[in-house]
Amino acid sequence: MMAIEISKIIRDWVPSQSKVIDFGCGDGSLLKDLIDTKNICGYGVEIDHQMIAQCIEKGISVVEKDIDEGIQDFELSNFDIAIMASSIQCLKNPNIAMRRMLKLSNKCIVTLPNFGYWRCRLALLAGKMPVTPSLPSSWYETENLHLCTINDFEELCSDAGFIIDERIFLNSSNKKGLLASVMPNMFASEGVYLLGRK
């Protein structure tokens, strides 16, 4: 389930009547919300059978594919916005995936857990892999392949030529806290980005 705060941010960033693709769309709630509030033309990509059925029930267009495959197959498509919430770190090649996302759409919304979050650092200091609200699974169950810190992610954006149009940092209660916005690499549990291309 996506936090209410994150879906609010996304709603603000998505222009009315735009064409949106949501990679890893889950049960289609976000797309349904954007269709109802922003009158978008939306498509979801999802692999989980139950989630797909729930999308169809909501009348959401959903394509059964894993995200990597979807991003590759839709490379020549024409979206205004591509959304990838809490999934970028699960992909085989996040940098290639992001480049492709910015090819198939003008803008890209990415949310990611911050591995530099102080609780992660503390856990590692104590010699354990972190388990936090935004990284809830233990190391042997997690689907995460490429965890990074806020600084790592922004460095990748800069190296790859992705323009960060907007960024919002959330604390562990998914609120825009003061500490999280002043020192995100240490105090943000999650980063929410709106990216564009040069």
Added chain:
Amino acid sequence: MKIKTELVHFKEGMELTSGSKLSMFDLMVETYGELNEEKSNGILVCHAFSGNHHAAGVSENEDISGWWDQLIGPSKAIDTDKYFVVCCNNLGGCSGSTGPTSINPETNESYGRDFPLVSVIDWVNSQKMLADYLGIDKWKLVAGGSLGGMQALQWALSFPDSLEKSGIFAAAARSSTQNIAMNEVARESIRKDVNFYDGDYLKHDVKPKGGLKTARMLGHVTYLSEKHMDLKFGRKFQDITSKVGGDVDFEVENYLQYKGEKFSNSFDANSYILMTKAMDSYDAASSFSGDLEKALECIKAKLLIIGFETDWLYPPKRGREIQLAAMNVNVSCSYVTLDGEQGHDSFLFASSRYENIIKTFIQS
């Protein structure tokens, strides 16, 4: 379930895409359930190449279940307690609708080989005339598998305002080279039968049953998956007491012999050729120089495309082509791949996920 079988006569006839004209024609129609007062609960199901109007329930005279009986009926995926389901034998068929075995009113003899070429577009046009006859302005859903799926797609293209949803299963926007090749081998076996007489066999009071049988045997191989054949028959030898022919060794041979024989007794060879020609020549984008995206731009219906993992005749990627083109022109379209072990035939068989998805799609 209320089942009604009716031969509907269209005295106005119709112009075919080939340029020929049928001065009048009949459609053999079967309906299930009841049409509501608003006439808003109609669902049209379109049969695949050798199917017919008998889609559900058990026919009285021959005790045969309909081809989609696993999915159509009370409380089934296509629920006849809620929806009025319609299926007709396509033009050019041999189950009651006007086709090569029918009498040509201009000559008072069977059409035989002179029956004009029909196309998927012609079938959809004739089904629209049927919808008008039934008073149904807008289908809740038009759905079908294989060649039936092509009709469901063509409905969305030909009559965008006359259906809410389209279910396209185990189908493609156009037949592949391999599809055409397979069909040509089947047709050639019919043509080479000494009793074919260049399609004029009815005048000689014979039927090219041998050729038709071989064609069907080849067809059956293409409808099943390698895995399903392994599971169903393996390399088991046929029990000596139930062999259909002396030279049969394996169960799979016996099965193909039996199925081929049965089919050749009931199907018409000219219909076989017509139906496969219609399948081969179908191209949803033919009016748009092959540009599928342009072709799909007019669609207003919501599409549900289903592919089956083990289908090698119309593999899942053929459905994905339609999905991608539809998405690129902002048409509402979902795509799902199902496991279905029975190869291309999987679209005929119920599975919990298949049923659930169809049911959910209709209700959404």
